[in-house]
Amino acid sequence: MPAKTGKPPVISRQVLADHVYQEVLVALMDGRLEAGRGISIDGLARDLDVSPTPVREALARLEATGMVRRVALKGYRVAPLFSSEDLAELMDARLVIEPVNALRACERRTPELNQALEQSITDLKNAPRGASFAEFRDYWEADERFHQLIAENAGNQFILSAFNSLGGQIQRFRFFSGLGVTDAECAIEEHAAILQAFAAGNPALAQEAMVAHLTGVKKRALLDVVEHA
Amino acid sequence: MPAKTGKPPVISRQVLADHVYQEVLVALMDGRLEAGRGISIDGLARDLDVSPTPVREALARLEATGMVRRVALKGYRVAPLFSSEDLAELMDARLVIEPVNALRACERRTPELNQALEQSITDLKNAPRGASFAEFRDYWEADERFHQLIAENAGNQFILSAFNSLGGQIQRFRFFSGLGVTDAECAIEEHAAILQAFAAGNPALAQEAMVAHLTGVKKRALLDVVEHA
DNA sequence: TGATCCTCTTTCCTATAGGATTCACCGATA
DNA sequence: TATCGGTGAATCCTATAGGAAAGAGGATCA
Structure with missing residues (x-):
């Protein structure tokens, strides 16, 4: 045909x-x-x-x-757009799941995983920060890949499916649509901190770093909303 | 027409x-x-x-x-049936999500919720314990309702959707198919312990009781498998 | 003038039919 | 005897067609 x-x-x-x-x-x-x-x-x-x-x-x-x-x-x-309350709930949900992922993935770390995580951070640095989705996509993709990699390597298929069910990254983008990237530097630093914990082989530290990262994302995002309101 | x-x-x-x-x-x-x-x-x-x-x-x-x-x-x-490893993973995943649910639901408890939980425990006691699904269904439904109620009242739609994505209760039943109910007494006691924490208004205790319950379920289930192997 | 009824359009939902592919079976040949 | 190619059935996937319900809009009557 x-x-x-x-x-x-x-x-x-x-x-x-x-x-x-x-x-x-x-x-x-x-x-x-x-x-x-x-x-x-x-x-x-x-x-x-x-x-x-x-x-x-x-x-x-x-x-x-x-x-x-x-x-x-x-x-x-x-589906209706995210409200501030929805975003806070989503970050709370991620705070339940992802720190555990970081802990377990760090326990099971491999050189390949560390390298892939480092690659995602590099991509994050180099990605453009446009306001439209086309420009924003690479940044979003690299960010999402970092968290996805950790979830996939936590060694629990059910937690992985729960993580995916959040659709977190996708929904989060819809919330930010039009806001653009405002916390790129912070996010890159926090990702790097998590990776350091992996490299050092310190699972508890990785867990803490993930908590700090998600807490930071939540705080900065809600702040953005207030500023733009 | x-x-x-x-x-x-x-x-x-x-x-x-x-x-x-x-x-x-x-x-x-x-x-x-x-x-x-x-x-x-x-x-x-x-x-x-x-x-x-x-x-x-x-x-x-x-x-x-x-x-x-x-x-x-x-x-x-x-989908393939559950192996022992799968079951262990599932229970680990539930141990990540459900204790938090219990904590938050207890913080937001209402008389209606307490009553609904009590009803589910009553139903659990009165349900028949057959080996076939038709006989087993009421028991399974009451058990599932208990956990579902807590998840729904934790006040976080995303954690709820993550909980549902586990499909935990359904999958669990498929694993037990043919084994029947062997831990009814323990499960009822543990559900009651959780409810007591709710009635006492002690969120931390509710969380602990949920951990104990899920740990117990996991242990007993894996034991059953060994016995039947 | 306001309410009611009717009609028309849009949309959902299901059934049927047909093209394309994969797999199994079976016979022929080296 | 083992391997290779062909034939057929089963299956997936998509398109088209048609029945049924809901909503919008206008016309009619009190």
Whole structure:
């Protein structure tokens, strides 16, 4: 079918639902889909030039992330934006899970993990800090990778799934949309402090550093909100 | 239109996908769907006498619970059964989340919550302890409700969603399938201890009691496995 | 003028059909 | 006898079509 352009059908066999999933995710984070707005299955299918069936499947998966909400027989809606209280709750939740992750990942540390963490910090330093999602994406991705790496190496699949269920990084970005990066220097320093604890092989210190980091993120974020209010 | 039967169109407008979801869930817990077995979308649709579309949507939602796994272009499979290591990991994960839930829920306790918790313990006592899922269901439901109530009243939507993402109770049941209830007396006592801490208004004690409960569950469960091996 | 009813559009939900791929089975050949 | 290629069925994935309900808007009547 794609012989039209002459290009080989490299990824011709890709699940459309996955494509739709990614597309909607980017649209959500880009702000093209405003909070609270209804999502028409048929309309979305027309826009993306696919049939409603893969759209339906993609939205069903997206619902588990909390980005969209579904009401039976009424359709899907974009989840409302974060309030300050929501953000505080999210950081509290991360404070429950992530310090333990840091502790355990440090206990199980490997040279490969340390190197990957260091790489993510380097990427964080070099990433641009734009206000739009396109510019912000690299920064966000490096930040997310740092925490994800620790969660993945904590050696507990269930805590990992709980961590992922927070959708923390994604939701957090939606909150900051339009605010840009204001605490890059602090965040880089705190990440580095955690990495140092890993390098020193001090799990308790790693745990403390993670607590300090998340507490700092929470405090600075709420401060930003006040300033912009 | 529904004047044919004279009955009001009570639930005539029900989403088939929800029905399929429930049906598959029960089949999974009943053991009719063995672990590791492939799930044919078309076949399941034939069995339930619906079209593949709602089956597809139900499975997409079910995947988020961890009960089934999906491989692109390959289909869905029933998730493998729990091993002892998996169970230990799950209990460790619950030990991270639930004691905090107990602490915070106790801080925010209300007479209604205390009453609901007491009711769940009463139900736990009166529930039959069969080996089959049908007989076991009431016991499991009361146990699950106790923990769910605490999680819901901890005042943090994200920790709640993380707790739910564990799918802990469901997965746990699948592990115990065929073993029946062996620690009912201990579990009831420990639930009661937690409730006492709530009634006394002692959050720290509630947290401790939850740690003791989960540690006990973990220990007894692993012991059961050894005995039956 | 205000309320009620009707109609039309939009949208959700499900069923059916067909293209594409993978896997198993089976026969032929070195 | 072991390996290779072909055939068929089963399955996944997507598109199209159609029934049913909810909401918006306007027309009619008291």
